[in-house]
Amino acid sequence: MIHGGLWSKEAREYRLVFIICLLITILVGVISLYFPHLASEFTGNSAAWSRWMSSPFVDEAWLQWNSVILLQLSAITAFILGFSTLSGEVGGNNAVSYLLSKPVSRREVVTTKASAGLTFLVFYVYGSSFVWSALAWHAGQQLPEFSVFFLSSTVTLSMAAVIYMSAVFFSSLFFRTWLAALFSIITWLAVFTPQFGFVSRDYAVFLHMQEAGFWLGTETSFIPLGVGIVIAGIFYELAVFFWDKREY
């Protein structure tokens, strides 16, 4: 189902975006750890930052990383990786007739491309969390247990995977990459909107995937993780369906 040659080509296309996103995320992590005054000026919440940065409020510091920094930046990374996945072959490289004239099925093309993007997301989420952990330890923070670290990162990864697969789905609908980007961003803004209201907050789809509850010891992570995997799977099947229908 995964084509080795095509996967290598995709990895080559993704690597620059991956490196840039990883470096930016690590940079934000460094600022939050070593230059908290910069972060507090930026966010306008100096009291919270100073509280998060003072031991033994380790949970708060990790909450900030996992629920805010990693969540937001992994969402942006997932968008960037996803919306050109299929439309990029038509509008970007314009090599779709080359690719589809080869003995490879369209499902194989989507699967290979999606798996390459997801692999980069895995490296991005765990890699950046690992680097941030090392930096936090260097800054005098107490590290959480490995299982907690792994599970919370995995839930964030599942959310990023949903966003990535939705962007892949939109890229199967449009010939132009910017249209795929526009529609995926509009969709996710609509999905995130309830999160900003006091009344609608409890109904926001991804509020429960921010791991806040997990860090505070009140919720399990398995439900949002499972939901994320199922939704990502649905977007994958939709992407295959529409990509298969298109004629080039």
Next chain:
Amino acid sequence: MDTAVETWGLTKKGRSGTAVLDNVYLRVPAGKALGLLGPEGAGKTTLFKILLGLQKPTTGGGFCLGLDLVTESIFIRDRVTYAENKPHLYEYLSVQEMIDLTRKFYSHWNSAVADKYLDVFELPLRQKIKKLSLRRKQMLALILALAPEPDLLLLDEPAPSPAKESPGQEFFDAVTTEIVNKGRTAVVAARRLDEIKMMASEVTLIYRGRTRGIFPLAEIEEKVKEEEIPSDAGQICPLYFPEPFEDPRKPDAQEPKNEEKPENLTILKEEKEEAETEPDPEEENT
């Protein structure tokens, strides 16, 4: 197998319902190079894309190398290669990387053929594709199409006008050596007769989405001389598709009546007649 491609009633309609291909009956004999002569927009590229499974026919069907066009297209693509006149390759890859990528798609790949023509065409392996001229991109696309040693090669307008975009004699020699002389099949789509002349000795005409016959090249050349017209498909095709011939892409176009057909027409007449006499189930119901 004496037939490489066989289609019946192949019709492809666009989104607006206009027919890009209209009831195409085509038989390509195996082991030969066949020219497909037609003006711009005649349906040559669409026909190739249907043969490769990039597009699906609206109605009709066919076989390519004995494999069904719709249900077995992935197997067809392992044995049929396609080279465009303006190849769309991955511009950021080098020549070597493009060859490595393409090789991994096919079950069979002859590296000796690729190496031979890399030398003949003097293509630098480390050169990025975006830095290659159009001629060199065409040559690379041809190498990528020849190295899998296909049973059928589809060449889409290999020598378009203007002449500066033409890939040169060594390009056509490579096709002759690797395809024609080795008993494989090639279909060369072209807008001008001299594009075909370098590789094929027989020609099928395609005009306004319809195909007609397999003519000896010499016969068409003679006709061109007689009529004193340029060897351009736009001038030649109307001679073989006699009026009244309405463009099927017009919404109210109808099948031409009392259409004269050339003597050596090799359309699959019997199958066409069968299709025509087959009762329409909707009519039967009414």
